[in-house]
Structures are given as C-alpha cells and as structure tokens.
Amino acid sequence: MQSKIEVTNLISPIISIYKALNDEWKNLLDEGLYTYTHSQLSKYYYVNTFLHRWEKIKFTEVYYPIKSKYKELETDFTDLDDLFKEYQYFSLVGKAGSGKSTLVKHIFIQCLKQKLKLPILIELRNLNKSDSKSLKEYVSKKILLNNVKPNQNILERALFEGKFLFILDGYDELFSDSKHEIRTEIEEFIDLYFDNCFIITSRPGAGIENFPRFHEFRVLDIESDEIPSFIKKMKIDKEREERIIDAISGNLDGSLTSYLRNPLLLSMFILSFENHPEIPSKKSAFYRNVFDTLYSKHDGITKSSFPREKISNLDREEFEELLQYFSYITFFNGEYTFTESRIIDILKIIKKKVSDLNFDSKKVLFDLKVPISILIKDGYELKFPHRSMQEYFAAKFISLLKPDQKETAYNRYNNLLEQSKDTGFGFWDISYEIDKYSFTKYFLIPKAKKIITEFSKVNSLENFKHFGETLSLSFSFSKNKKGEIQNISPDSGFGNNYIEEFKIFSLLGDEQIIHDTISFIYKQFPKELKQKYYKYIIDIFDLNKIKDYTKVSSYSATLEEMINDNLFDLLVEKGALKKIEEMCIGLRKSIEQIHKSIENQNQNISDLLEF
Secondary structure (H helix, E strand, O other): OHHHHHHHHHHHHHHHHHHOOOHHHHHHHHHHHHHHHHHHHHHHHEEOOOOOOOOOEEHHHHOOOOOEEEOOEEEOOOOHHHHHHHOOEEEEEOOOOOOHHHHHHHHHHHHHHOOOOEEEEEEHHHHHOOOOOOHHHHHHHHHOOOOOHHHHHHHHHHHHOOOEEEEEEOHHHOOHHHHHHHHHHHHHHHHHOOOOEEEEEEOOOOOOOOOOOOEEEEEOOOOHHHHHHHHHHOOOOHHHHHHHHHHHHOOOOOOOHHHHOOHHHHHHHHHHOOOOOOOOOOHHHHHHHHHHHHHHOHHHOOOOOOOOOOOOOOOHHHHHHHHHHHHHHHHOOOOOEEOHHHHHHHHHHHHHHOOOOOOOHHHHHHHHHOOOOOOEEEOOEEEOOOHHHHHHHHHHHHHOOOHHHHHHHHHHHHHHHHHHOOOOHHHHHHHHHHOHHHHHHHHHHHHHHHHHHHHHOOOOHHHHHHHHHHOOEEEEEEEOOOOOEEEEEEEEOOHHHHHHHHHHHHHOOOHHHHHHHHHHHHHOOOHHHHHHHHHHHHHHOOHHHOOOOHHHHOOHHHHHHHHHHHHHHHHHHHOHHHHHHHHHHHHHHHHHHHHHHHHHHHHHHHHHHOO
16 A cells, blocks of 8 residues: 555656646546556566565665766766756667666656656567557557547647657567567657657667667666675665675675676675575576575575475476576577466477476476566566576576587577577677587687678678678757757767677687777778768758658668768778788687687597596
8 A cells, every 4th residue: 555655646746747738638647648657657666676576675775876878978867857858869778687677667767756757668579579550559559548549649649749758678679570670660750759758778789779869878887896885775684785795895806896796696696695605706607506596595585585385396406407498498589578378388398308307387387486486477477587597597408418419509599690680698608608619619610700701701892881881870960949950960880780799709819809900990980071971961951941850861871872982982091901801810810729729628538538
C-alpha cells in the first residue's frame, strides 16, 4: 500500500499539469496514458536488484549514480532540464554490465520528479516479434487502453506538441533481418514528432554510433575510488560490507580494478563474497563463483534467507551441464529472453539428445526460477540476471567440446555475427580465457585474415567506396523555438565503426597497428572538406522553411557519394593507402607468429604426454 501511495504522489504533479492543458490531454490520460505511466513507474520505483533478488527495495535507496560522457561533457543525468535543452536526441552506449538499464530507470523517474516530460519506454526487442505495422502503431497500443481511431488522433496531436521523452531501449537486441526496417521506422517516427526528446540505448558496435542527429554519450565505468561508496549504497549487512571493502582496498591498483569498476561484476563479487572471499583473477571465475553461490549458498546471502528445496533432484554439476546446453542453444540463436513454454521446449530437446541427463522439464524450470534464481522474471518473460551469464555458460560449453566440434561451433558463431552484427564481447573475453588456443585458431585468426583481405582491397575508388561506408559524415541539427532547423553542423563518426576490428586485434596483441592506421586516415579528413558539404546543404535548402528532417535525410545518399569520391583522392594524396598496405603486412606477420606459437604449444603438450 505504501509503495502505491508513493508512486501516486510522485506522478500526480506532472499529471495535473498535463490535464490542465486542455480537454484532449485529459481524455488522453483517461484513455490509458495515466495507467501506462503509473504502471511503468511502479515497476521502477520498487525493484529486485541483482543483490536483492528475493525482496523488493526502493530504487532510489540503492541507485548509485552512473555517469556518461559526450566529448568534454560528463553527466550523471540529475539535471535533465538543461541536458534536454542542449541535447534533444542522444544515445547511451555502454558495454555489458555498465548500468544502461539502471540509468534508464533513473532517467524515467527523474523526468517525472522534475515534471519535464512524460517518459515512454520502448523495449526495442519487442519489435522483433510485434504484430504492429509500425513503431507509431506500437506506441499507440502501448499507452492507450482503448485503441480506437478518435483516441489515436488525440495521441497524434499530443505527440506533435513535443511533451514526451521516448526511451528506445536495447538497439543491440534487434534481429538482423528486421534491424534495417525498424531503424527506418525509428527515423521516420523522429522525423514526424521531432519536438519530443529521444534516447536510444545500445551496446557498442551494434550500428547505433552514427545514428542521424543523435549525440553519443558513452556510459563510464565506476572510478576506483568510488568502489567503496558503491558497496555502501547496496544495503548489505554492515559487517559484511566492511569485510568486502577491506578485501578490495588492497587490490584497487591491480588487475582486479578493471573488473570491479563494472557495476555488474562488482555486484556479482559482492553477492558471492561470503562463499568466495578470494579475489578472482579472471572474469570466468566471477561467473563460476556466482553460480556456485546461487546454487548452493543462497542461505548465506542474508540473515533472513533460508535454503530452498530443489524439486528436480539434479545436483550442481548436472544443473551446470544443463545451463551450458541451454545457453549455447539460446545464445547462438540470438535469444536473450524466454517464455516459459520456450524454455520447456528447449529442455525437452536437451533431454532427448543427452541420454545421461534425466529430469522433469517443469521441475527444472521451477528450480531455475525459484531456489537457484538464475532465471528472473522480466514482464511476461524470463532472462538471466545479465546476458553475460548466458555468454559464460555458452563459452564453457564450447570449451569442453572435441577439436572438430569446437571448429564447427566457432564457425557457427562467426556466421551468427555476420547476420546480427551483435558482437557479444563478453563471450569473446571468456572464450579467450578458458579456451584460448581453440578460440584463437578457429575464430580470431579466420576473422583477422578476412579483415586483412578487406583492407588489402582498398586500392581503387570502387573498393574504397565499400571501405568508406564506415567513414561516414553525419550532421547534427539544432532548431529554433518555432521548430525550424537553425543550424547544421558536420560531425564525423569514423572510429566507432571499427570496434570489432579493434577487439580482434587487441586479443591478438596488435590493436595498436590498426588503431594508428585508422587514426592516420581520420586525420586526413580536413575541416575544409566538412565545410564543403555544409555549404552544399546550405545552398540546397532554405533553412527557414524546413520544419521536418525528412527533406534533409533524403539527400544522405548523395552526400555519401560525394564524400567517398573526394576522400579517395584525398587519401591517395596524403599517403593513406601506403599506410594501409604497411598495416596489412604487419598484421600478416603477427598472425604467422601466433600460428607458430599454437603449433609449439601443441607440440609441447604432446611431449608432456610421452613422459
């Protein structure tokens, strides 16, 4: 009851303001918008966190400020009014466990607290299987209880007034076969209702980096000296809190810091500390300890908790084996949330194919949800506490296969990447830790060779145009109070498109080579060239008459063609093609050395077997 009162009290002021605007707004709120906002806020106001999985806790009491950075601006999104005035459209890009979802909850609540906009959260993954014909229709169904034509018309007029904040969450979770279509729908939706504010969240490398008009805010890790403050904010037993801080304090300058600066990994460490107080040196050890804690030591997490019976009668090793099969199947199919019926279907497949595992699928599902709690409720679906747990079990599964099976699995993963462009760097890191030689031989080196081949082709205008797709020149727009475009600023977003290449060569030890080459090329993109395209737009458009962005967007193909033609001549002049050639030679030599290293390692192991 208290939570309902608090939520109602928080939402009432902004609802009163909007109801007072006119009868249409009152009707719109009565027809579903109020119910939607109240329901969504209730979901965020009291939450189950990774550390408080068996109890609801007030979000604001455990929220630790997550910071993001755009150019020289660093913000924790406390004062949204000034931020929205300066940046009407921005993306939140962060790696796994960086706190994107937590930050979205914070922004949603802050937006209502500060009575700025009515926040509408769209989980983009739901568009993968939506029967809605467009994003506009999906939004209408989401916030209107009575989805009839008069209400849709009222909603559309309200959208034109610009009083909403749309949070488009999880761009990286869009299926590859629908991503282009949904991206187009997003752009058209923004073009149509451009006076609203828009936020898009994504993991890096999913294609969001050069989204038109959006300013890219990178989610930052926690600073080393902030780790104790984060732990204190988590509302755990005081004595346990002090022991965790003492254990960490002597390691803040070591390799552990890079793990603990990630909010998810830090939360995992706090969860498993009671049973595993040692400091793991690898990420895979974090996940192993967390699973062990969830499976067998739940009663040690809080004084009020108690052991819960597992009705399937599977032991720890059997559960782990089952999770490895399940994670491999789902992760390699691009599935990150699951209905209960889908889980049952997969468990039945595993039971049929793996003869030494005998279990009741429904009982296993119960155990995974309740006593182990490794699958948690997310609306009408279930998911892992974080996708990185799924990646861990999938990587573990492959590491235990025979060599020829590993090659098949890594080839399949490479095909998945070609289709989805969802990098899954957490999977890469864990695979490199626990299956270094096979992962390098069957995945990293083939991908590296393919990249080198692509770079080697950049020796003509035609081939450069393919390469030049990532040398994109985007434009930022600003408007006056009348909604007219006031200024267009060229803004190159070059390096972000090479995140996958940087990661591959980083694991192979050669990131600096490709980084230096791409940086060299990027520096050849002079201000004069940018200004040339800026002038081109100014000459074509009468900026005082443009009231939507569609007209500008229609010229994007022409601009890209001009950019590619001019850049190739520029790169030849500046010697960039020679630089690319030198890079390819260096990378080939490195791969040859890695091949020799793998062969030597295999020979050394063979020699050991003879002793």
